[in-house]
Amino acid sequence: MMKLSISRNELYNKLAVVQKVIASKSAVPVAENFLFRIEGNILKIVATDLETTLSTSIDLEQNHGTLVFAMPQKIMEILKELPEQMLSFDIDEQNFKIVLQNESGTYNGDFMGVDVGKDGEDFPRPHELSTDTQEFSLTSEVLLNGISLTAFATSEEEARPIMTGILFDIFDHNITFVATDSHKLVKYNVNNVEIGFDSSFILPKKPALTLKNILGKTDEKIQIKFDDKNIVFVMPEFEMICRQIEGKYPNYNAVIQQNPYKAIVDKGSLLSAVKRVKVFANQGTGLIVFKLTNNKIEISAQDIDFSTSAHEEVACQYSDSDIEIGFKAILVEEMLSNMLSSQITLELADPSRAGVIVPFENDEDQSILMLLMPMFLS
Known part of the structure; x- marks a missing residue:
């Protein structure tokens, strides 16, 4: 039996953020849960919709062994109703049955953990960047503005996937965020940013809006890494990796x-x-x-x-x-x-x-x- 002690607020707030990534109906049913990976004194939480993976971690009070399992989203229902205090989780390492306790009660519900293999191999793995990777940093304010000011102009037509995302047009000392659905277009340009190369990628709208929700809570620099297929955003408390939309974006300056x-x-x-x-x-x-x-x-x-x-x-x-x-x-x-x-x-x-x-x-x-x-x- 593994015993964990976790702050209700920290657990609930972080689960609430990563939960936004989970698809309501996934082609891989286990991906409709959170992945919990306990290693030593770190609890890593992962959520995915197969295209985007968002992860975060919580420092535990004591060192534990290693345990990996999928936690059903139903855990959010009881956490939402609990007051802020330290919670105790008793997790059966054989069948992943979970008993939750706080100062006033014991909750032995049907939020049974799901076996995903010894190392979580049955839970979808995030996409990995190739060795041919470029990276740069932006302040959270610049990235937040770039998404907030353009996301509404993206297209909803899946038949034209290029226009359903936000273009990051990257230059040596500036970056331009662009979105259009052919009826409206928004171009937001920021100068005096140190990037050091020219490139571009298209960020899908769903991970963009998830980022928007996170960026409003931090004022630190965000590290951005990408190759020809994937993008990684490294933030103080979260890390997101998502597929970029492939294809050539229209020449927005021409219109x-x-x-x-x-x-x-x-x-x-x-x-x-x-x-x-x-x-x-x-x-x-x-x-x-x-x-x-x-x-x-x-x-x-x-x-x-x-x-x-x-x-x-x-x-x-x-x-x-x-x-x-x-x-x-x-x-x-x-x-x-x-x-x-x-x-x-x-x-x-x-x-x-x-x-x-x-x-x-x-x-x-x-x-x-x-x-x-x-x-x-x-």
Whole structure:
């Protein structure tokens, strides 16, 4: 019988993070559990969906032997209800039956450990990097911003897998994060980062969002290693390895053109107006119309089928020719919601060309550009 003593909060919090990787239905049933690997005074916890593997570890109070087994996710149900205190686990090393005790009770439930072989060989192994590996480091803030500002623009169409991830376009002294679904595009560039080589990879959206959840809790540097198939992110308390999306990413710079008409507007005022007018847009198309005239943006929408319409005006700085252009309301709302700057510049050319949104003032060390394709105005 192996006896472990573990803090409830540390165990629950770390399990809650790695659990996000586990698929609800796996082709390998044992992968629907956590892998627990006890070696000496370290408990290593691993979760995988076969494409992404996330691991963490907990320091134990005493040295133990070696024991490897799969812990069912059901353990989370009782941990969630327990208060913070030290927990005692009694684990039968033959059949992996688990008895949990705390100060107020004993819990002998059906969270029976699962045999995965003496060295865990029956649990899926993470992908390994080849010898031809490149690596660099980013601050957690840069990596978090790169994911947070672009993930919403990735495609949901599995038929075009390249566009379902975030491009990391890496250069000697800067890195650019790009995402697009062909209707919208976001490009976030960070200068003055020491990388030392040029390369690129495409990070799938699911591991990107898992990273986002972890990165908000650390302010240390993140080590990134990759080859032509896999990517490893080494963080203070977690390590993730995932498959990258293979293929050539579209030339994103080719679709970004200089638009001559520029309006400077308060982002909050524009976003609020779009949210209100969107309610009255056609339910099928979601079309809203921007009409830029002297120092104002007129925003309108209508649904002829239900005889509803709305019209608002938002003050701005604009002195170019009048222009009218249509956009999908939900996409405008998404972009404005993810733009950090309070003052933005809306750059337009004509009703058939993409509109561009940038901060009124870009930081010299970082810049962001959001591009949105227009909708046809009948």
